Amino acid sequence: MDIKCSYISCKKPASFICHCSDVSIVACSKHFKAHINSSPELIHNPESVFKPLSxxxxxxxxxxxxxxxxxxxxxxxxxxxxxxxxxxxxxxxxxxxxxxxxxxxxxxxxxxxxxxxxxxxxxxxxxxxxxxxxxxxxxxxxxxxxxxxxxxxxxxxxxxxxLDSLNLTERIESDIEDDRDKWPYLDNKLYFFEDNTKSLVEFNPVSCKSKIKPIEIGEDQGHLAAICEIPGGKVFTSGGFSDTYRENSYIIDLKTNTSEVLPRIRPRMRACATYLNQSIYLFGGWFNNSTCFCDRIDLNNKIVVSISNLPSNIGNTSAVAINDKILISGTSNFLQLYNTKDDNYSIVSRGLTFGTDNLLIQDKNRVILLSKPNIFVCDMNNLENWINISSGASFESTTSKPVIRGRMAYFVDMSMNIYQFNLDTFVLKKMPRFNS
Incomplete structure (x- = not known):
């Protein structure tokens, strides 16, 4: 907002600020002169309200x-x-x-x-x-x-x-500080390719509208690819399936709609991509059968690093970053925590039974495990204690990274159905078919 002159009835913008007393005086040129004349006993050291920037x-x-x-x-x-x-x-x-x-x-x-x-x-x-x-x-x-x-x-x-999106303070601070690694909810919008095309769908959770972005990319893309946003207005995508497995991985520039091919990553589908500290992590997935191999993509050096395999073959993996660790869910009731520093896995909960199609959602200090048909929730600091709070959820296999706006989380499944999940009532609703 414009800095206004503090004198009553004056609507002119302020030019100077003076800290000559306990109360700072903000005034236009005219009233600043009047202030000096009315208080000659004070030491005035005026500053311009307009500051030069580097x-x-x-x-x-x-x-x-x-x-x-x-x-x-x-x-x-x-x-x-x-x-x-x-x-x-x-x-x-x-x-x-x-x-x-x-x-x-x-x-x-x-x-x-x-x-x-x-x-x-x-x-x-x-x-x-x-x-x-x-x-x-x-x-x-x-x-x-x-x-x-x-x-x-x-x-x-x-x-x-x-209305929730109008609170832009954190967003502006993030842009100025350029410190996105500390922000766990990196994804602003949903991104997915129309099956067997080079058309990237961008879903805006604020307007609840989609638009199509034709991408300059090596080959037509499939469904159930590992895809997520990364810093710099870009999207990472790897693998997927459409008639055959897609074996290439790319970084897509959303400003130019161009793509950069990455070194070969082991092909897979049914595995989500998780960004953390300038790296992308891929766990398990499906390649002719469920797999256990895992990879880390170093975005600084554009190299692929093999990390420890999952304890068993696990498909339909979902993951959320919790500090320097990553919580992973998947088929066969798999729920373990990966330590990025020690490169190992640990069991966080035993005896939890959930569906093959599953999705992890981080909501402030809690984690929600959305599965078909049950929904579980736990405190982020107590991953051993999960509570079944609802049933009846229905969605298809997904590798989506949920996008949270207000108290709603949005994700997309393999059939390009977009869902809205209420984080307070735990009601899952299929959105109208995406349109541009």
Whole structure:
């Protein structure tokens, strides 16, 4: 915000700040002269409110401001569009409720005047006019059923996500400090390739919209590849499957839509990619069968390092970074912690039973294990104690890195279905088919 002159009724921008007393004076040129004349006994040592920046800080500050401007511009557009959708969905819901209000009033009037209530009996032969509580409950369900509230809830969630995204302080500080390694939620958006194409889908969790980015890349890409964001506005992708296994790995520049081929990494599918401290980790996965081999990609030197194998062949791996360790889940109820310094694995919980399709989500100081059909949660500092808090989750195999916005986590499965997972209610919802 503009720094305004602190004198009452003055709307001019401030030019100077003076620390001549316990209370600093911020004033425009005119009122600063008046301040000096009114307090000649004080020692005035004025400073300009405009400070010169070093070339590096100037560049970083400009980039941060441009990014903030872009975020505000996108938010304004999304808010306007969402409010229009909210109005339409709200109007439709109000009409439905008013219709049901009339029905309720009509039924009440009928009961008062003639002690009668309409019952649509499904019994072919009914020998008595006697009405049971079951009859009443059935008719009452007909009165309240059919309310279309999902569209309204969906638009409301979108608006909440936009409002949450307007808190940009941490994002700007991160841009200026360029210290993304300390931020565990690196992924800002969902990225995945349309199967057997070179088209990268970018899903924005704030606007809940997708766009297609044609990428200059060596070959058509498949599904269930290991893919994640890395610093510098780039995306790492490796492996996947479409008719055959994809054997190449790339770093994609999201600004230029170009790709850089990496040294050969052992091909696989059904394994997620996890970024930590300028490295990407790949654990197990599937290559004709579940596998145990694991790799670390050193992004500084662009080399591939083989790390310790998993204790057994594990497919459908998911992982989250916890300090210098990585929690890994996978098939056969696999749940272990990899120590990046010691290059070894340790069991964190025994006897936990979960589905083949699974996904780890880090939510502040807790970890959520989303599986089919059960959902488990534990404290990040107590990985041995998992609580089954819900059941009924349904999704297909995924190698997605979840993106969190507000209290919603988003991920994509092998069929390009995008899901919204409520971190408070633990409700999993399939989003409308992605569109551009």
């Amino acid at each position: 070339p590096i800080l100037k560049t970083e500050t400009t980039k941060a401001l441009q990014k903030t401007l872009q975020n505000f511009t996108e938010s304004v557009s999304t808010i306007k569009e969402t409010l229009q959708c909210l109005n339409r969905a709200g109007d439709f819901l109000v009409k439905s409720l008013n219709k049901r209000k009339k029905i309720c009033k009509k039924y009440i009037q009928g009961l008062v005047e003639s002690n009668e209530f309409p019952i649509a009996s499904t019994e072919r032969y009914r020998l008595s006019d006697e009405v049971t509580l079951k009859d009443i409950e059935k008719e009452m369900k007909n009165v309240i059923s059919g309310l279309e509230i999902e569209d309204l809830k969906f638009e409301a969630y979108k608006l909440i996500n936009v």
